[in-house]
Amino acid sequence: MAADKPWALISEVGENGYREDLAMMMKEHFQIVPFSDFLQNPDFYGPKIQVLFSWKFCPEATPSLLALLPSLRVVSSAGTGTDHLDIPYIHSLGVKMTNTPHVVSDATADFAMGLLLASARKICQGQEIAKSPNTVIVPHTLLGTEVTGSTLGIIGMGEIGYKIAQRSKGFYMKILYHNRNRRSAEDEAAVGATYCENLDDLLKMSDFVMLSLRFSPESVGLIGHRELSLMKRTAILINVSRGLVVDQEALVQALQSGAIQAAALDVTYPEPLPRDHPLLHLPNALITPHIGIYSVNTAKKILQKMLDNSLAAIKGLPIPDEVKPQGDA
Structure with missing residues (x-):
């Protein structure tokens, strides 16, 4: 009843x-x-x-x-x-x-890889050009970044981060990770991951930096001006953690100046962003509305x-x- x-x-x-x-x-x-x-x-x-x-x-x-x-x-x-x-x-x-x-871990890990691939291979830009009534030729600006054999740095190797590493192994990626606690030798060997005790080392060596850490007060602004300046100019930042982990003002500047190549974000602060936020108008920023578990x-x-x-x-x-x-x- x-x-x-x-x-x-x-x-x-x-x-x-x-x-x-x-x-x-x-x-x-x-x-x-x-x-x-x-x-x-x-x-x-x-x-x-x-x-x-x-x-x-x-x-x-x-x-x-x-x-x-x-x-x-x-x-x-x-x-x-x-x-x-x-x-x-x-x-x-x-x-x-x-x-x-x-x-939620499998769905989030799947989506994280989707963001990485879409940003690296400029899939969203390609769709826009393919559908545009003005398209005659495919511009060289759609040349993307090779994923296979590249280096992925995972910040936060918990349940989701580890599942991302498992998927990345299929792309023959070299996997680095930074975590509060180092995982077991067996876990590392299973995905071919190398522990970076120093976050700066991971940032300097990675072609892709994946944020999948559990949010805490200590993680606010973890990636700011200094951290972005350490990354390769060709690097791509992916965030499936929380928006506050990244200093968004610093990220806007890094994307505008070419300090890093691109960013793919499923999380921002706030959510949704104000419609006039500069991140929404940058061609090298891919943003989705926190749908990693969807x-x-x-x-x-x-x-x-x-x-x-x-x-x-x-x-x-x-x-x-x-x-x-x-x-x-």
Whole structure:
């Protein structure tokens, strides 16, 4: 019976929210309330909501929203990253917090390689020229960078970074990596990776620099003017981590001056960028709207984890993917 199902607040259903098939998965277990409906009558819906499903930071678990949800039991966030959430504050309200690790890595690694290939071989520019009514010849400006046999420097060799390395091996790439903790000799041997304790060494030697590190306060501005100046002028920067890892002003200058060849970014700060942001108008900047995890199969896996975590929280059972404030056991 629908009346017996717990209530959950979601973004929307349809073009600007969950696909219909995903919404149906949710409706099997929850009475779902689209955010637009909630805003029209928060006094009615607010006391009923026990679960907040947050996908792509929407609805955002702000203090003002949480204050309207006195019965809230759990905030269930899609994806691995939780840097956009005030976990200590949410926890202080007696509300559980969950994420969806281990199901986004393959899709993100696939997409990272897609960005690398598209930027290196100027695929987007090629499509524009191929479709242009004014095209007569293929210009030499479409000459790209060879991927096979090149050097890839991976900053952040966690689960996603390692899967990127696995894919890069198929292109016979020389793989360097910089990580907080060195991986095992077996892991390194399996993908032919060389550890660079010094980040500067990786930056100087890499044809492609891939940012796939987990975001933390220490990683803000990790790649700035100095780091970009160390890279090869022919190098390409790819970021599937978080926008704040890169000093965007420094990146704009590097791309404009030719300090590096190009950048491919699935993440920016903010998201989306203001429509007049210079990065949007640079021909050597490829930008996608944070869609690294966007595949049909991955979306279903993410949602299933969100459902499992939320149902466990409501039933008072152990939560498979609970996120606790730093320092808590």
